Amino acid sequence: MNVLLINPPAYLGVAQVREGRCMQRAGAWTSVWPPLSLALTAAVLRRAGHRVKLHDCIVEKISRPRLLQLAKEFNPDWCLFNSATPSIAGDMETVDALAQALPRCRTAALGIHPTALPEETFGLSKNLEVIIKGEPEQAALELISAEKLDGISGISYRRNGEVFHNSPRAAIEDLDSLPYPAWDLIDKDLYKLPLSDRPFLLLATNRGCPFSCRFCADHVYYGKKLRKFSPRRIADEIEYDINDIGVKQFLFWAESFTLDRGHALATAREIINRKLDIGWVCNSRVDQVDPEMLNNFKQAGCWMIGFGVESGSQRMLDLMAKGTTIQQTRNVVNLAQKAGLKVTAHVMFGYPGETGEELRATLDLVKELNFDFAQFYSAVPFPGSELYWQAQKEGWLASRDWRLYEQNYCVIKTSELDPPEVEAFRSRAFREFYLRPGQVLKIIRSLKTGTAWKQEFRALWQFRNWVK
Numbered sequence: 001m002n003v004l005l006i007n008p009p010a011y012l013g014v015a016q017v018r019e020g021r022c023m024q025r026a027g028a029w030t031s032v033w034p035p036l037s038l039a040l041t042a043a044v045l046r047r048a049g050h051r052v053k054l055h056d057c058i059v060e061k062i063s064r065p066r067l068l069q070l071a072k073e074f075n076p077d078w079c080l081f082n083s084a085t086p087s088i089a090g091d092m093e094t095v096d097a098l099a100q101a102l103p104r105c106r107t108a109a110l111g112i113h114p115t116a117l118p119e120e121t122f123g124l125s126k127n128l129e130v131i132i133k134g135e136p137e138q139a140a141l142e143l144i145s146a147e148k149l150d151g152i153s154g155i156s157y158r159r160n161g162e163v164f165h166n167s168p169r170a171a172i173e174d175l176d177s178l179p180y181p182a183w184d185l186i187d188k189d190l191y192k193l194p195l196s197d198r199p200f201l202l203l204a205t206n207r208g209c210p211f212s213c214r215f216c217a218d219h220v221y222y223g224k225k226l227r228k229f230s231p232r233r234i235a236d237e238i239e240y241d242i243n244d245i246g247v248k249q250f251l252f253w254a255e256s257f258t259l260d261r262g263h264a265l266a267t268a269r270e271i272i273n274r275k276l277d278i279g280w281v282c283n284s285r286v287d288q289v290d291p292e293m294l295n296n297f298k299q300a301g302c303w304m305i306g307f308g309v310e311s312g313s314q315r316m317l318d319l320m321a322k323g324t325t326i327q328q329t330r331n332v333v334n335l336a337q338k339a340g341l342k343v344t345a346h347v348m349f350g351y352p353g354e355t356g357e358e359l360r361a362t363l364d365l366v367k368e369l370n371f372d373f374a375q376f377y378s379a380v381p382f383p384g385s386e387l388y389w390q391a392q393k394e395g396w397l398a399s400r401d402w403r404l405y406e407q408n409y410c411v412i413k414t415s416e417l418d419p420p421e422v423e424a425f426r427s428r429a430f431r432e433f434y435l436r437p438g439q440v441l442k443i444i445r446s447l448k449t450g451t452a453w454k455q456e457f458r459a460l461w462q463f464r465n466w467v468k
Contacts, residue, residue, distance in 0.1 A: 004076035009057040011090025018084040039181035054185040083111040086406035092125035099127030116384030200249035209255040217384035257282040268300040294339035306344040312365030313358040350422035377407040
């Protein structure tokens with residue numbers, strides 16, 4: 001079979017990150033990520049003997065007409081489309097355009113949004129045949145070779161205008177059984193982290209998260225049970241990426257790399273023992289690191305760690321079911337910076353129940369603790385999250401225009417705050433945090449090459465337009 005895997009063109013000109021629960025626009029401080037789900041699925045299909053091609057239309061700047069031309073040249077039997085909440089309308093328009101151009105080609109979509117809202121997603125496209133629900137690799141493999149759809153677990157499908165939902169698919173327990181992502185199918189040089197002129201890749205370390213943060217939809221994709229790639233497998237993949245792909249910079253892809261302390265430490269030590277000369281960043285909860293772990297991370301090449309701070313109000317953390325404390329946030333910044341790591345705060349504004357005073361307390365905390373970087377998001381009720389279902393029930397949704405569900409905009413209205421107030425404070429937070437003299441100097445010291453200077457100038461210009 002010929003299988004074309006597609007990260008669809010930017011919808012209305014807005015470049016988006018579309019990977020698992022991460023659905024946001026690329027901009028000053030967020031680059032477009034390599035399409036890990038598509039690359040892993042492509043590798044699984046190729047190992048089974050299928051002929052595969054992958055187009056990331058966003059970074060390749062492929063328009064819809066150009067995509068149709070490329071698809072006709074490849075003549076696929078199946079097209080698999082990556083999709084996300086903010087771009088779902090455009091993604092489905094691309095499905096329809098391709099189906100009309102290639103009537104014999106069958107179509108399937110993957111991603112958290114179609115997984116959470118399959119009926120609505122089918123309603124956005126006349127030609128979408130299948131939705132792969134949850135992690136896509138094994139379901140896609142079975143789908144491509146199947147004669148009938150009714151026996152394939154983990155999919156929804158449409159037949160004669162009626163939608164059918166098959167039984168859920170069991171999660172992949174042996175993650176080491178997956179091949180390395182088919183990064184040879186993309187142009188690696190198109191993906192670069194902010195503040196860097198070097199290409200980077202996503203490196204999967206675990207899947208699933210046992211916590212129940214109300215704003216998170218990750219469990220829809222990967223489930224709640226923690227599953228891990230072995231430290232040996234992770235290091236083997238790093239060696240492959242260095243030697244065969246030519247990349248030495250990585251974003252360790254996991255909801256939290258540190259969910260299992262022993263696994264995170266063993267992974268760092270495997271990298272150290274093999275003397276792998278790499279740079280990497282990761283995410284963690286604030287309650288899951290310690291000095292030994294952070295020192296090993298630093299020795300293994302980690303240069304930045306991001307923490308889910310979320311709020312400077314303990315009341316709000318409790319409402320979110322985050323399970324962390326303000327004191328843990330205070331402690332962790334000091335620990336990470338003592339280990340020589342740069343530290344990023346991930347913060348959200350406008351969660352239901354939050355007051356103006358609590359917005360201010362959150363920004364004050366992030367400034368006080370001297371984080372190196374901060375990402376300020378609007379709280380978004382992504383479909384699949386508990387927050388989404390609660391917001392629907394309580395009438396908190398200010399809009400169901402999915403284009404606005406990308407964390408720059410506030411789509412939650414409550415008696416405490418309305419969307420314009422939250423969006424205005426978010427812009428103010430960026431200005432207050434990043435335009436402090438000490439913060440500007442800190443960013444300048446992060447730049448290591450002339451190319452990075454040029455990239456940072458572009459980022460600062462984007463940032464200026466973004467927050468003014």
